Amino acid sequence: MIYLLAQDSAIERIKSLINAACAPEFFLPITIVLFVITLVFYRKITLPAVAGILALAFTAFYVVSMADPDFLKIIKKPDNVPITMMIFLVGFFCWLSLRRAAVNDQRMERGEPLEEAGADDKVLVWPDLVYTELIALVLCSVFLVVWAIVLKAPLEQPANPSVIPNPSKAPWYFLGLQEMLVYFDPWIAGVLLPGLIIVGLIALPYIDRNPRGNGYYTFKDRPFAISLYLFGFLILWCVLIVVGTFLRGPNWNLFGPYEYWDPHRPAALVNVNISDAFWIYLPAALNDRGITFWSPGLPDQPALGGWIPAYIIRESPGIVLLGFYFFVLPVILAKTVFKKLYTEMGFERYLVFWLLLSWTAIMPIKMVLRWMFNIKYFLAITEYFFNV
Amino acid sequence: MSILNQVGNYFRDSQVWGSIMRHGVPRDRRTRAMAVLSNVFLHLHPVAVRKSGIRLSFTWCMGGLTFFLFLAETVTGVLLMFYYRPTVEYAYVDIINLRNSVVTLGLLREIHRWGAHAMVIAIWLHMLRVFMTGSYKPPREFNWGIGVILLVLTLLLSFTGYLLPWDQLAIWAITVGSNMARATPFAGHEGPGAAFLTIGDVPLVHAGSDARFGLLAGTFVGPNALLRFYVLHCIFIPLVVSVLIAVHFWRVRKDGGISGPL
Ligand code: HEM
Numbered sequence: 048m049i050y051l052l053a054q055d056s057a058i059e060r061i062k063s064l065i066n067a068a069c070a071p072e073f074f075l076p077i078t079i080v081l082f083v084i085t086l087v088f089y090r091k092i093t094l095p096a097v098a099g100i101l102a103l104a105f106t107a108f109y110v111v112s113m114a115d116p117d118f119l120k121i122i123k124k125p126d127n128v129p130i131t132m133m134i135f136l137v138g139f140f141c142w143l144s145l146r147r148a149a150v151n152d153q154r155m156e157r158g159e160p161l162e163e164a165g166a167d168d169k170v171l172v173w174p175d176l177v178y179t180e181l182i183a184l185v186l187c188s189v190f191l192v193v194w195a196i197v198l199k200a201p202l203e204q205p206a207n208p209s210v211i212p213n214p215s216k217a218p219w220y221f222l223g224l225q226e227m228l229v230y231f232d233p234w235i236a237g238v239l240l241p242g243l244i245i246v247g248l249i250a251l252p253y254i255d256r257n258p259r260g261n262g263y264y265t266f267k268d269r270p271f272a273i274s275l276y277l278f279g280f281l282i283l284w285c286v287l288i289v290v291g292t293f294l295r296g297p298n299w300n301l302f303g304p305y306e307y308w309d310p311h312r313p314a315a316l317v318n319v320n321i322s323d324a325f326w327i328y329l330p331a332a333l334n335d336r337g338i339t340f341w342s343p344g345l346p347d348q349p350a351l352g353g354w355i356p357a358y359i360i361r362e363s364p365g366i367v368l369l370g371f372y373f374f375v376l377p378v379i380l381a382k383t384v385f386k387k388l389y390t391e392m393g394f395e396r397y398l399v400f401w402l403l404l405s406w407t408a409i410m411p412i413k414m415v416l417r418w419m420f421n422i423k424y425f426l427a428i429t430e431y432f433f434n435v
Numbered sequence: 436m437s438i439l440n441q442v443g444n445y446f447r448d449s450q451v452w453g454s455i456m457r458h459g460v461p462r463d464r465r466t467r468a469m470a471v472l473s474n475v476f477l478h479l480h481p482v483a484v485r486k487s488g489i490r491l492s493f494t495w496c497m498g499g500l501t502f503f504l505f506l507a508e509t510v511t512g513v514l515l516m517f518y519y520r521p522t523v524e525y526a527y528v529d530i531i532n533l534r535n536s537v538v539t540l541g542l543l544r545e546i547h548r549w550g551a552h553a554m555v556i557a558i559w560l561h562m563l564r565v566f567m568t569g570s571y572k573p574p575r576e577f578n579w580g581i582g583v584i585l586l587v588l589t590l591l592l593s594f595t596g597y598l599l600p601w602d603q604l605a606i607w608a609i610t611v612g613s614n615m616a617r618a619t620p621f622a623g624h625e626g627p628g629a630a631f632l633t634i635g636d637v638p639l640v641h642a643g644s645d646a647r648f649g650l651l652a653g654t655f656v657g658p659n660a661l662l663r664f665y666v667l668h669c670i671f672i673p674l675v676v677s678v679l680i681a682v683h684f685w686r687v688r689k690d691g692g693i694s695g696p697l
Contacts, residue, residue, distance in 0.1 A: 126604060129552035140495065140560050144567035147492065163493065163696050169483040173467040176480060176489050183496045184503050191507065191546055191553065200548035202534070203603040205527040208655065210603070217611045218597050220555050220590060225611065234626045237615025248583045252576035260569040262694035269569065276566050280559075432618070432627045 062115065066303025069294055071418040078286055079411070085145075086274055089266055090153070093146040102138070109134075115305045121293055125201035130219055130292050137285055141277070147264035148273075155267070163263040213297045213310055222291030223284045229299070230413040232434045240406065247403040254400050256391055271388075275407070283410055318423035325364040358428050365426035369435060372409070377401040479684050481692060488693030493568070497561035501589075502680065504554040508592075509673065511547040514539070519599070521665035523658045526601035551593050558589050570694040578686040581679055588676050595668035598661060606656045609664075613656070616647035623647060 068077065085092055092098060109131075112118045121127060151161050170176075204210075217225045227236035259268040266273055296302040297310035319328070322345065330341040346360045359366070381389040381397060389397050416422040426435040446452050447460070458469035468482045487493060518536070519529045533544045562582065565571060571579035598609045621628040622645060629640040642654050652659035687693065 129549075129556065132552075133556050136556055136560060137563075140563060143492065143495070144564065148567070161696050163487040165487060168486040170486050170489070171464065171467050171471075171483050172480040173461050173470045173477070176484055177471075177477065179489060179491065179496065180499055183499060187500055187503055188507070191550055192542065194549050195542045195545035198545075198549070199534075200545040201604055202530060202600055206523075206601045206603060206606040208606065208657075212603055212607050215607045215611050218594060218608050220593065221612060224615075228615075232627075233615050233618030234620050234623070238619045238623075238626070245583060245587055248586075249580045252571040252573070252579050255572070258572070261572040261697060262568060262570060263696045264568055273567065280563065431630065432625060 062305045063303075066306050069301075069303045071290075071294075071301055071414070074290070074294075075411070075414055075418060078282060082278065082282060086266075086270075086277070089145050090149040093142055093149050095146075098142050098146070102142075105138075106135075112304070117307055118293075118304050121304070125199060126219060127292055128198060130288065133285065134289065137281070141281070144264055145266065148266040151263055151265050152267040155265075161263050214295060214299055216291065216295070219288060219292060222295075223287035226287045226291050226295075227410065230410070230417060232432060234432065235435065240410075243403065243406050247407075250399055250403070254392070254396050254403075256396070275404075279407060283407070318417065318421045320424045320427045321365045321368065321422060322361050322427060324422065326361065358430055362426050362428060365424070365435070369425050373405055377405070479688075481688055484692055485695050487695050493564075494693060495560065495564050497557055497564050501554060501557045501561050504550050504557055505676065505680070507550050508547060508554065511543055511550065512669065512673075514543055515547055516669060521599065521661050523601065523661060526599060526661065530600045530602075551596060554589060555593055558586055562586065568694060575686075575690045575694065578683060578690055581683050581686065585676065585679050585683065588672055588679070592668060592672045592676065595664040595672065598656070598664045599668065601661065609660070610656050613647055613650050613660075616650050617642075617645065619646040 068074065092101070113122065122131060147162060151163075154161060216222065224236060224241060227240055230236070231240070255269075255272050257269050257272065259265075260272075293304045294301050296306075296308035297312075300312060302308055302312075326345050327343045330343040333339075333341060334343070347357050348360075349355055349357050350360055377397070385397075388400075392400060413422075424434045426433070428434065457473045459466045461467040461470040471477045471480055471482050515533070518533055520526065530544060533539065534541050536543070565579065565582070594609075594612060598605045617623045618626045620626045621632060622640065623629060624638075624641050624645040624647075626640075626645075629645070630638070632639040642648065648654060650660075650663075651657075652663045
């Protein structure tokens with residue numbers, strides 16, 4: 048009995064540990080660190096033995112988690128079934144491509160031909176390709192039909208405009224965008240960022256001028272491009288979908304994966320804007336230390352006889368920060384870290400590149416600031432729906 | 436055996452067979468090439484392809500699977516259209532009936548719904564493979580762009596289809612999704628800049644004239660939105676996707692076939 052209890056509480060302790068690790072201030076850094084480790088040690092981690100053990104461990108973890116009623120409830124929701132599929136498929140194919148990259152990279156180092164070598168060996172489409180296609184088609188059909196028989200597709204209560212579900216979630220593949228709504232104004236999260244993703248993807252082949260790595264798997268020949276793309280796809284798209292599915296509960300509050308979705312749980316801490324931090328918290332902290340020339344309070348008077356509205360003065364710290372980030376930082380980088388890149392790209396490409404990179408990077412930056420320092424907006428001109 | 440062969444030969448020698456298949460049994464190089472060339476569907480392929488390119492571990496057949504899922508969705512979708520009426524009154528009932536239908540074993544809608552999800556995942560994986568093999572690099576930049584548009588359209592197909600069952604999941608997911616349009620700069624009534632667009636005191640962009648209104652044909656997700664999404668989902672987007680897939684395949688061939696090391 049006591050033994051059972053002890054075991055029980057051990058499981059409970061593990062669960063609450065995982066719940067705690069899924070608090071955003073840990074979850075985000077942990078995922079990013081794991082991501083970096085994977086890329087740095089891609090040759091070791093993708094070894095079939097290592098990757099196999101990792102995959103098994105993860106699968107076991109996932110299956111055992113189903114013993115938890117709250118976790119099971121999330122997974123079992125029909126509309127969430129594709130997410131389980133996505134997790135495993137994306138995992139598998141990322142492994143496959145990195146594995147093939149690792150093999151090719153080693154071959155190149157040893158001066159051996161690539162796995163894809165023999166580019167001139169041709170085979171006839173009939174039968175080599177049509178049969179592969181036929182088999183893929185049959186397997187895929189069988190898979191779909193079995194899936195449809197085993198699991199009922201999502202269908203809930205009939206639409207009722209007066210009963211608002213809590214939480215209200217977008218279709219699962221847009222959960223990443225919905226997550227961005229937490230950090231940005233709707234016009235940025237819902238219009239600007241999707242637009243930039245589309246434009247950025249289309250522009251990609253024109254920005255990436257690296258001629259190597261065309262037509263074969265490799266990591267060594269284009270580490271920067273691959274890291275960026277995988278960061279966007281895995282962290283900013285897939286992980287955010289997972290967050291939106293497993294961790295976002297009622298009132299869009301964050302919950303651990305094994306936590307009961309209590310709709311009455313009070314919202315987390317209040318977040319502050321950069322302007323509050325600068326005009327209120329900073330002088331208040333100084334006052335506490337006996338430095339009193341600056342009294343806390345948001346500026347609410349226009350300057351220069353009304354030429355500069357009060358909100359510009361109020362938001363000036365954010366304007367300076369963002370100005371530095373968007374306009375000064377690229378110049379500094381072009382002269383230092385990105386020097387080679389800049390000469391390869393030229394001015395126009397670099398401009399577009401920075402536009403895309405800065406907006407990609409501002410996402411995790413804002414998340415970190417929010418979760419670790421409770422910062423809400425850099426720039427909060429609520430008067431004009433302009434918050435960044 | 437010999438009887439079977441004789442019957443087979445009887446049919447293959449007939450005028451009817453000869454008029455359909457303009458080549459013999461694909462057993463040697465020539466007839467195999469002919470099999471691909473003389474068939475309108477198969478001739479999407481070249482006659483011969485690079486060996487490394489069609490290795491399953493290279494393409495994962497993901498583009499092909501995306502295409503297959505699109506076809507499966509088209510077929511099941513057309514069948515669904517026989518039973519489904521896009522009105523607030525009937526939509527949900529029709530879906531329930533489809534679930535319990537004996538004729539389709541209650542599977543038609545399930546396949547269509549799961550297939551849609553699978554297509555979304557397949558297209559992401561196809562894109563991942565194209566990226567990881569650097570296949571967007573010259574001369575395939577343009578086809579990558581076509582692909583991105585296909586990606587957006589696939590997501591929109593899925594999104595518009597989400598509304599059609601007219602259940603709680605549907606209207607609230609679409610409400611959340613379309614609320615963002617309210618915030619379009621200048622074109623949404625809660626977007627930045629919209630407040631500046633006025634004639635005298637009359638605002639040009641308001642809840643009854645903004646981008647969201649255009650999307651939903653109303654200020655909320657109601658009957659008009661259902662009809663609009665239905666037409667987009669069943670006619671408009673699939674047509675555009677079909678055309679773009681044709682361009683996509685054409686360009687795969689014209690850009691030198693599935694990529695390989697130069
Ligand atoms: C409805 C969606 C799509 C369909 C049906 C489709 C289908 C295909 C097929 C069958 C191929 C031949 C090779 C393969 O199977 O990998 C291919 C190649 C290609 N696809 Fe797609 N695709 C779609 C979407 C996309 C997307 C979203 C992208 C990228 C953004 C893309 C970019 C490309 C490129 C660049 C190639 C040439 C790759 C090479 O030659 O190795 N496609 N596509």
